[in-house]
Amino acid sequence: MTTNNPENNLFAKGQKGSADYFTGTVWVAPLLAKDSINNFSIGNVEFEPGARANWHTHPRGQVLIVTDGQGFYQEKGKPAQPIKKGDVINIPPHVEHWHGAAANNRLVHIAITNFENNEFVTWLTAVTDEEYKIVNQTK
Amino acid sequence: MTTNNPENNLFAKGQKGSADYFTGTVWVAPLLAKDSINNFSIGNVEFEPGARANWHTHPRGQVLIVTDGQGFYQEKGKPAQPIKKGDVINIPPHVEHWHGAAANNRLVHIAITNFENNEFVTWLTAVTDEEYKIVNQTK
Numbered sequence: 475m476t477t478n479n480p481e482n483n484l485f486a487k488g489q490k491g492s493a494d495y496f497t498g499t500v501w502v503a504p505l506l507a508k509d510s511i512n513n514f515s516i517g518n519v520e521f522e523p524g525a526r527a528n529w530h531t532h533p534r535g536q537v538l539i540v541t542d543g544q545g546f547y548q549e550k551g552k553p554a555q556p557i558k559k560g561d562v563i564n565i566p567p568h569v570e571h572w573h574g575a576a577a578n579n580r581l582v583h584i585a586i587t588n589f590e591n592n593e594f595v596t597w598l599t600a601v602t603d604e605e606y607k608i609v610n611q612t613k
Numbered sequence: 614m615t616t617n618n619p620e621n622n623l624f625a626k627g628q629k630g631s632a633d634y635f636t637g638t639v640w641v642a643p644l645l646a647k648d649s650i651n652n653f654s655i656g657n658v659e660f661e662p663g664a665r666a667n668w669h670t671h672p673r674g675q676v677l678i679v680t681d682g683q684g685f686y687q688e689k690g691k692p693a694q695p696i697k698k699g700d701v702i703n704i705p706p707h708v709e710h711w712h713g714a715a716a717n718n719r720l721v722h723i724a725i726t727n728f729e730n731n732e733f734v735t736w737l738t739a740v741t742d743e744e745y746k747i748v749n750q751t752k
């Protein structure tokens with residue numbers, strides 16, 4: 475028997491996330507587009523160990539459902555929260571934050587991203603190696 | 614090492630679904646409540662083999678993300694569609710339908726249910742054994 479899914483992932487890996495928005499190797503797969511009924515899009519995101527999103531905000535918030543691995547969610551000015559398989563994170567609008575894998579573990583999550591008109595994210599600066607190192611030391 | 618999750622499920626099983634709305638054994642776990650930002654609730658539903666929802670409608674639709682097993686999604690008057698792990702189903706508003714497990718396999722899905730004011734579902738009649746038998750014979 476052959477399989478295209480050797481890691482038993484739920485979804486296809488999708489496309490590599492842009493280095494403009496992510497540090498390290500991240501895979502982004504769209505699952506559902508916003509439409510006239512659903513005022514959100516749904517995607518699957520896999521962060522390889524050490525990978526993370528830039529700091530960013532969402533105009534109408536986002537919900538993460540972690541389906542595998544371990545990582546972090548951090549709001550600006552607060553300690554990072556360790557997150558793991560089975561966790562659900564309700565991210566408020568306009569709050570600067572990042573999420574990503576732990577240094578030694580991948581993180582896979584579904585993201586449900588609300589829209590405000592056609593806007594859903596504002597990308598900011600990268601999470602620096604120094605910021606990321608501190609988070610991984612204090613978990 | 615002990616675990617509370619012997620089947621490696623993503624989420625806790627939750628509560629047994631009411632026999633008023635389901636046939637067979639179904640487990641429903643709330644993951645996120647509707648709030649002032651998210652105009653939807655999120656829940657996890659596990660249908661044991663042979664179990665299924667009653668026919669029902671959603672005033673603003675629902676999105677299913679299948680995370681394990683195999684089953685069916687059927688809209689009234691149309692053939693049932695086999696569904697399986699990794700599938701995403703975008704259910705339109707006001708369309709009478711049911712979903713549930715195959716006779717010989719469980720079905721686990723995340724459900725993202727949009728609200729219209731405080732309404733999100735209208736329950737109708739049970740899927741009869743005769744209706745269910747036909748679906749399982751023709752898959």
